[in-house]
Amino acid sequence: MxxxxxxxxxxxxxxxxxxxxxxxxxxxxxxxxxxxxxxxxxxxxxxxxxxxxxxxxxxxxxxxxxxxxxxxxxxxxxxxxxxxxxxxxxxxxxxxxxxxxxxxxxxxxxxxxxxxxxxxxxxxxxxxxxxxxxxxxxxxxxxxxxxxxxxxxxxxxxxxxFRDTGERIHRRLRAVAVAVTAVVVVQIALGGWTSANYAALACTDFPTCHGQWWPRADFGEAFVLWRGLGVDYEFGILDNPARVAIQLTHRIGAVVTLLAVLGLVAYLLTKVRDRVLRNIGWVLGGLILIQFALGISNVLLSLPLSIAVAHNAFGLLLLVTMVTLLFTLRHRKLDPASA
Structure with a gap:
């Protein structure tokens, strides 16, 4: 101890x-x-x-x-x-x-x-x-x-x-929670890539981009990880089609993350009796909805500083809550019927 x-x-x-x-x-x-x-x-x-x-x-x-x-x-x-x-x-x-x-x-x-x-x-x-x-x-x-x-x-x-309460969980819940956590991490990485390449305002409308559902986008150029040294990347070096590709990918990732987290939340709130896990589900549901709304607001309001910082903060809170869920599930015994 x-x-x-x-x-x-x-x-x-x-x-x-x-x-x-x-x-x-x-x-x-x-x-x-x-x-x-x-x-x-x-x-x-x-x-x-x-x-x-x-x-x-x-x-x-x-x-x-x-x-x-x-x-x-x-x-x-x-x-x-x-x-x-x-x-x-x-x-x-x-x-x-x-x-x-x-x-x-x-x-x-x-x-x-x-x-x-x-x-x-x-x-x-x-x-x-x-x-x-x-x-x-x-x-x-x-x-x-x-x-x-x-x-x-x-x-x-x-x-x-978050120690064991005596309730039992389905075996697959741990695997699903790990998978959803991975989705959240990938989306955070995409958000970091969007910010680092100054692509947050590559599209200034929502849900369309430049008035189109699928505008011209250069995915090949958008995700080149290494361009050598000696380049000043402040304010970005990519042209608009590459930045649009990054923005579109981040938007698609946001929808995937929203659906994945809400699916997990629905399971926790309807299939699980453990009060701690259900409370975590409520927190997850609230955080993902706020985070999605902040992302949309960033685009429609042209990236105001307060909302942009909040978007980063709530993304981290979402990840921390997923980590809390993983920790809690690790301290729950499996339901023998789910074996």
């Missing part, structure tokens, strides 16, 4: 990781991803250049990227928060290793999270030094989602939540 401080820190870290990811979305959506053209500092400093002399020196060192103080601070605040999160995760790993004999503390997940957060830092550096390369930006987003999910799993495990 983990010590109380460990369980509390795991929960705090999970919530903090969610906040860091939402701040990252805000940075990306305000075009501040290159607010500091170097890493880990900002124009070679630990803080954004403020004085006239510091700004002059920074502009001389990085003539291709003049100082924009507001964007620089957005980027640096995100880095500071990510650094604090990394320290939390390292503390969890050290604590797990220290207490593994005394309390039987599991060390695999905390240590893996330490490795993941180091890899996230590398992706963060590449995001800047490779000038917002879409595959790196998408990978950074997925790494953040994985960090949140695993920290939440750790928090649920160490706090003893």
């Amino acid at each position: 983990a010590k109380p401080w460990f369980a509390r820190l795991a929960l705090i870290a999970a919530i903090f990781a969610f906040c860091v990811s939402v701040v990252g979305a805000f940075v990306r959506l305000t075009d501040a991803g290159l607010g500091c053209p170097d890493w880990p500092g900002c124009y070679g400093r630990l803080v954004v250049p403020q004085s006239e002399m510091a700004i002059t020196l920074a502009n001389e060192a990085f003539p291709e990227r003049p100082v924009e103080i507001a964007k620089g601070w957005k980027e640096m605040v995100h880095r500071y928060l990510a650094g604090i999160l990394g320290l939390m995760i390292f503390a969890l790993s050290i604590g797990a290793l220290k207490d593994r004999r005394e309390t039987g503390q599991g060390v695999g997940l905390p240590v893996f999270l330490s490795g993941l957060v180091i890899f996230q830092a590398i992706l963060g550096a590449w995001t800047v030094t490779w000038q917002l390369k879409p595959v790196v930006v998408m990978g950074h987003l997925l790494g953040g989602a994985a960090t949140i999910s695993l920290l939440w799993w750790l928090a649920m495990r160490e706090n003893g939540w």
Whole structure:
């Protein structure tokens, strides 16, 4: 059994990781991803250049990227928060290793999270030094989602939540939940690809695109993952048909995700007696409907910042709720009749 401080820190870290990811979305959506053209500092400093002399020196060192103080601070605040999160995760790993004999503390997940957060830092550096390369930006987003999910799993495990209620579940429910979670992850990746390629407003109407159900789209060009180095991807490099292809794919994925999650919700609410699972079903149903509505609003309202950030946040909440479902199902016994 983990010590109380460990369980509390795991929960705090999970919530903090969610906040860091939402701040990252805000940075990306305000075009501040290159607010500091170097890493880990900002124009070679630990803080954004403020004085006239510091700004002059920074502009001389990085003539291709003049100082924009507001964007620089957005980027640096995100880095500071990510650094604090990394320290939390390292503390969890050290604590797990220290207490593994005394309390039987599991060390695999905390240590893996330490490795993941180091890899996230590398992706963060590449995001800047490779000038917002879409595959790196998408990978950074997925790494953040994985960090949140695993920290939440750790928090649920160490706090003893969602344990067995004595109810039995059908064998296939676990497999279906895993499949729906995979659909959600793929859709999050598509959302990251859409954002990284500045394709969110490739279509400004809904449900049609440019007044057509299937406008001209270049799928071959839209999903090229690697285009070499030395390219500045800020504001995107794809032409409109390629961006339309990305937008259409994301829309199709949204419909598939909506149907998959609602199908799972319907099963949980009509076929399952376990109160915890039914409550999770209600939460899932509400989140997927809100998320779908936010996606439509982004298009019709031309990507307002508040709605765009909320779209990122609710996507993560949807994933966390799916992880909660998977964790809960793991702690339910199978119905012998379903074997």
